[in-house]
Amino acid sequence: MTGAPPSPANFADLETIDPDTLTAQLVDLLTVERIENDSYRGKPQVDGIGRVFGGQVIAQALQAAQATIGDGKEAHSLHAYFLRGGEEGPPIDYAIARDFDGRSFANRRAVASQDGTPILNLTASFQTPEDGLAHENMPFPHVPSPEDLKSDHQLRREIFADKLDQMSESQRHFMLRPRPIEMRPVDGLHWMETRPREPKSQTWFKTVGRLPDDPALHRAVIAYASDYTLLGTAAIAHGLSWMRNELVGASLDHAVWFHAPARADEWLLYDTDSPWSGNGRGYNRGRIFSEGGTLIASVAQEGMMRKRRERK
Structure with a gap:
């Protein structure tokens, strides 16, 4: 949604915002643009104010790293360090380093920058899906269903x-x-x-x-x-x-x-x-x-x- 924030008079109108439009805006936000080999650019948040949401930078960095993986491998972990707060408005550039490409695993590093200043470092690991020893020892919490909240x-x-x-x-x-x-x-x-x-x-x-x-x-x-x-x-x-x-x-x-x-x-x-x-x-x-x-x-x-x- 663009334009000025809603006033108290039209507060209830927020219920009528098209969910598909909001979702399309999120997809667009997380779709990074390829600038050149291993260099990508992320869009700013629509109507963003203040500092960039950290989850946005993480997700865009992951998308940039995923764009360089083309042989069926899937991300199984990521580790990110926030260096500085990003500013809403300017685009964010992502430089990708291809540290490792193996038969089962691959590794990528992403550096997110604004105006040439790094704001986040992210490392992501990728694996070709396979069967293996499996267990799960994390009980599901007893909570109300989302329909009841x-x-x-x-x-x-x-x-x-x-x-x-x-x-x-x-x-x-x-x-x-x-x-x-x-x-x-x-x-x-x-x-x-x-x-x-x-x-x-x-x-x-x-x-x-x-x-x-x-x-x-x-x-x-x-x-x-x-x-x-x-x-x-x-x-x-x-x-x-x-x-x-x-x-x-x-x-x-x-x-x-x-x-x-x-x-x-x-x-x-x-x-x-x-x-x-x-x-x-x-x-x-x-x-x-x-x-x-x-x-x-x-x-x-x-x-x-x-x-x-x-x-x-």
Whole structure:
């Protein structure tokens, strides 16, 4: 959706936004352009404001790396380090290094840059699918089905409906703009809570519309969505929130292991927890399940997490 952010008067009109349009915009965002051999360019977010969403840079870097793999291999893991915050607006360039091409495995490095300055390094490993010893020792969480939960968008609409006229234009834009990923949190909007509790969270997610039948794109969308909710899990233990401007933080690194193929336009459960925080950092883990209970992917992320000092 383009144009100015919705005003309180037309808040309800957000329900009528075409899901297929939002999904097409996400596909376009994650479709990188080949500039020359092993050099690609990613588009900026439509109506993006402030810093670039980290999941976008991860997903575009993965797409650029996947574009150089042409022999049937599939990404099974990625490891990314955030170097600097990217700025919304300018395109992001991705330089790919072909470090290894074997019969079963391959490896690629991607450096994401804006105006010649690196903002992220990503390494991705690829494997030719094969049968092997298999086990799965990660029980599916007992949570309500997505059909029984309200979406993140609905919760925002209910909680902030009477506060919209007190918000700045950028705040309204952030709260109200439609998103291509629908999220249905099991435990509500945890970033609204002020009571410290066990740092765990579960959220169902999928794209709002149907995606093309491209497994590489579905992996990229899952990598994109894996950056949602994860960093805030560590803050739950302290009853603090970035949304209330109580913390200063940024993602430091992000890793994803893809265990099984999945469609990102069908419900997936993101189960996150935070075993540790300290030294100005918070460590977070995530497990992504299909609605049928199959473990699809595992995620880990560490981020800078500092309590904001009050100004005298």
